[in-house]
Amino acid sequence: MDPKNRLNEDETKVNSNIERVRSRPFRLLEDRVTLAHGAGGKSSAALVEQVFFDAYGNDLLAQGGDSAVVSAAELIDAHGSKIAMSTDSYVVNPIEFPGGNIGELAINGTVNDLSVAGAIPKLISVAFILEEGLEFETLRRIVASMREAADKAGVTIATGDTKVVPKGTGDKVYITTAGIGVIPPERELGFEQVQQGDKIIVSGPIADHGMAVMMARGDLAIEAPIESDTRSVNDLVEALIKTADVRWMRDATRGGLATSMNEMARATGKAVVLEDSKIPVRDMTRGACDILGIDPLYVANEGTFAAVVSADSADAAVAALHAAGAEGACVMGRVEDEPAASVVLVTGFGGTRMVDMLVGDPLPRIC
Amino acid sequence: MDPKNRLNEDETKVNSNIERVRSRPFRLLEDRVTLAHGAGGKSSAALVEQVFFDAYGNDLLAQGGDSAVVSAAELIDAHGSKIAMSTDSYVVNPIEFPGGNIGELAINGTVNDLSVAGAIPKLISVAFILEEGLEFETLRRIVASMREAADKAGVTIATGDTKVVPKGTGDKVYITTAGIGVIPPERELGFEQVQQGDKIIVSGPIADHGMAVMMARGDLAIEAPIESDTRSVNDLVEALIKTADVRWMRDATRGGLATSMNEMARATGKAVVLEDSKIPVRDMTRGACDILGIDPLYVANEGTFAAVVSADSADAAVAALHAAGAEGACVMGRVEDEPAASVVLVTGFGGTRMVDMLVGDPLPRIC
Numbered sequence: 206m207d208p209k210n211r212l213n214e215d216e217t218k219v220n221s222n223i224e225r226v227r228s229r230p231f232r233l234l235e236d237r238v239t240l241a242h243g244a245g246g247k248s249s250a251a252l253v254e255q256v257f258f259d260a261y262g263n264d265l266l267a268q269g270g271d272s273a274v275v276s277a278a279e280l281i282d283a284h285g286s287k288i289a290m291s292t293d294s295y296v297v298n299p300i301e302f303p304g305g306n307i308g309e310l311a312i313n314g315t316v317n318d319l320s321v322a323g324a325i326p327k328l329i330s331v332a333f334i335l336e337e338g339l340e341f342e343t344l345r346r347i348v349a350s351m352r353e354a355a356d357k358a359g360v361t362i363a364t365g366d367t368k369v370v371p372k373g374t375g376d377k378v379y380i381t382t383a384g385i386g387v388i389p390p391e392r393e394l395g396f397e398q399v400q401q402g403d404k405i406i407v408s409g410p411i412a413d414h415g416m417a418v419m420m421a422r423g424d425l426a427i428e429a430p431i432e433s434d435t436r437s438v439n440d441l442v443e444a445l446i447k448t449a450d451v452r453w454m455r456d457a458t459r460g461g462l463a464t465s466m467n468e469m470a471r472a473t474g475k476a477v478v479l480e481d482s483k484i485p486v487r488d489m490t491r492g493a494c495d496i497l498g499i500d501p502l503y504v505a506n507e508g509t510f511a512a513v514v515s516a517d518s519a520d521a522a523v524a525a526l527h528a529a530g531a532e533g534a535c536v537m538g539r540v541e542d543e544p545a546a547s548v549v550l551v552t553g554f555g556g557t558r559m560v561d562m563l564v565g566d567p568l569p570r571i572c
Numbered sequence: 573m574d575p576k577n578r579l580n581e582d583e584t585k586v587n588s589n590i591e592r593v594r595s596r597p598f599r600l601l602e603d604r605v606t607l608a609h610g611a612g613g614k615s616s617a618a619l620v621e622q623v624f625f626d627a628y629g630n631d632l633l634a635q636g637g638d639s640a641v642v643s644a645a646e647l648i649d650a651h652g653s654k655i656a657m658s659t660d661s662y663v664v665n666p667i668e669f670p671g672g673n674i675g676e677l678a679i680n681g682t683v684n685d686l687s688v689a690g691a692i693p694k695l696i697s698v699a700f701i702l703e704e705g706l707e708f709e710t711l712r713r714i715v716a717s718m719r720e721a722a723d724k725a726g727v728t729i730a731t732g733d734t735k736v737v738p739k740g741t742g743d744k745v746y747i748t749t750a751g752i753g754v755i756p757p758e759r760e761l762g763f764e765q766v767q768q769g770d771k772i773i774v775s776g777p778i779a780d781h782g783m784a785v786m787m788a789r790g791d792l793a794i795e796a797p798i799e800s801d802t803r804s805v806n807d808l809v810e811a812l813i814k815t816a817d818v819r820w821m822r823d824a825t826r827g828g829l830a831t832s833m834n835e836m837a838r839a840t841g842k843a844v845v846l847e848d849s850k851i852p853v854r855d856m857t858r859g860a861c862d863i864l865g866i867d868p869l870y871v872a873n874e875g876t877f878a879a880v881v882s883a884d885s886a887d888a889a890v891a892a893l894h895a896a897g898a899e900g901a902c903v904m905g906r907v908e909d910e911p912a913a914s915v916v917l918v919t920g921f922g923g924t925r926m927v928d929m930l931v932g933d934p935l936p937r938i939c
Contacts, residue, residue, distance in 0.1 A: 239933075240933045240936045241931075241932045241933040243826075243933070243936070243937075244826060244827060244930055244932065244933035244934075244935075244936065245825065245826025245827030245828075245831050245872070245930060246827045246831055246870075246929050246930025246931055246932070246933070247928075247929045247930065247931050248931070248932070248933075249826070249827070250929065268762075269763065269835070269839055270688075270689060270822070271658050271660070271685035271688075271689070271822075271823075272656040272657060272658040272685050272686055272688075272689035272691065272753070273656065273657045273658070274654050274655070274656050274689060274691075274755065275654060275655050275657075276654050276655075277644075277648045277652075277653040277654055277655050277754070278651070278652070280655055281644045281648070284645070285644075285645070286644040287641050287642060287643050287644055288641070288642050288643075288644050288647055288752075289639040289640065289641045290639060290640045290642075290695055290697055290730050290731055290750075290752060291638050291639040291640070291697070291731055292697035292698070292699045292731055292732065292733050292748070292750055293638070293699065293733045294699040294700070294701050294733050294734075294735045294748060295735075296701060296735045296737050318638035318639050319639055321637075321638075321639075322637060322638070322639035322641060324639065324641075328657055330657055330658070330659035330750045331659070332659045332660065332661040332748045332750075333661070334661050334663060334701070334746055334748075363657050364657055364658055364659055365659065366659050366660045366661050366748075367661075368661045368662075368663045368746075368937075369936075370663050370743065370746075370937065371936065371937070373740065374665075374741075374742065374743040375741065375742065375743075376737065376741040376742075379701055379735075379737075379746070381659070381661060381699045381701075381733075381748035381750075383657075383659055383697045383699075383748075383750030385655075385657060385752060386639070387644070388641065395635075396636065455637070455638075456638075458612065459610075459611060459612025459616070460611060460612030460613045460616070461612075464612050464613055468636070472636055503613075505612070561614075562613045562614045562617065563611055563612060563613025563614065564608075564613055564614050564615070565608045565611065565613070565615070566606075566607045566608040566610070566611035566613070566615075567611075568611075569607045569610070569611065569736075569738065570610075570735075570737065570738070
């Protein structure tokens, strides 16, 4: 799918706008962000044209103005579709870490929020809050990886905004993305679809993102080559939906798998029973968690999701995820009626313990 | 229009979700924001339920999950419609100022960006970056005025996010909104519609917002009771479109009227000729600008827009704006072919001067 072609409304008009902008460029005279770059004048125009337009450049952005405009019929191709909208701010520290950076996180995170709602992500907006003094070289790296992440997920960066805050009132760069996706007519996902006996699948090993970010901060006594799991999951979700009776999905970001499972238990009133031995955690990640006394169930993921599927489609669901590249996908638990509205972990010795929601914040600014 | 009813998909389901959430509330134990409120666990849930849900509470938010889902057919009621998407971050300092606060600014700003694209605003997302230590009392005031602004504009706050950053890496609260609007089939607005001879209308007095924020900072040697013009303009825009041949519109925010007029001149290649004596500026605002040596043409507005209309519909356009409550609306200029791609100000003595885009930033963090 080439989103540029799909969303292009009037190629001639757009190309002439691009030509006009390119023929009379505003120049970026500095090597780092100043307050003037957020003021809306010539410096802002230079930043937009030389950094953002240069990397994202597509027909929607070339329209100019503060809104992206697309034909509804091109966006929504089937009668009876639904539209999904999602937003997230990203304040991760550090902004670059093994396996990713704040930019691809901001694209993947919103793509994934739409995907687990059953939506096919289409358009994404990006809003930057830059701290005065940020080097353009760093910003360009982040922006380039956003474009790459958007292309991989098949979404168009449709519109954006940039503000600059004085040194000491931000932290290099914060990014907020919002996304629009389209849910095809036949899809019915939601808490109310979840039934006793359903199986719970996880798409891969957990806790890598949070631990990778912790390691990257460099203020721990240990070092381990752990990489963030940041990725868009819309291809995995599509493979899953084509194969299995999917009831509900959720990406296990802030608060980790424990929190998303508690949200489901709370919303459905049912019991989420997880098998401790089935929950995949890489050895390196588990080791780091052990040393730091952090339960991997509470550590943020950025490319790993949980799905509830009918019991009889669970094997096919796992096979479909494996075939789509999610090698670590497996059944990790099931839905029961009792104990109501609770998450229970069955441990290796046949014992059980209740898994509560995260209290406090062991890992601040992880996403 | 009651957006709650229009977008309600399944009232029974939604009400039972609301009941469930209300019957088992998470409690907010602190009087100010802590890092735990951004961690995704119990404290985050308490913040969302006790502050945001309490103020915004509607059927879309009650769906739970990270995406709002609406029926495409309910959102887009006519074949041939277009969808507009817009986003803006708000970092204004101080967060409360005469005439408004950062919250209503964040709603009105995105509503207005959609409106001037010819779109009827429908859904809005809100993402908060809160600084550790912000008092909930302040946050509640901001959130309440966001709900009020959304209701006034007829948009639904569909989804949101909250992050918390440590003290010293933010400034109380930053808000990013994104919006979706629907452009009815017959509307064709854009730079390419602008013609030689068209009239340029301004919807009211300029420069109030920027000067009100400057005054509120209290670090100027003067005081003046100037109020921000923050408001949603979608009602004015609809009145205008119903009456006049509108070619193009733009709200004159960051960089002021001078910048939006330069953007038009640059995009169309035409000359924007403004009559200095016609551009409305309140006496108090002009006085403050004079004392500070700031040109009101470069000061941000948050509820004032410029519109290009056909010459023969200009009088009707102004009358329609007056009737809709924009008492200060008037014709302030016209579109000419020469000097190409330039903004010219005709001064009181019959002289002219070129009006360039803003260079530098006389008023940082104004929106």
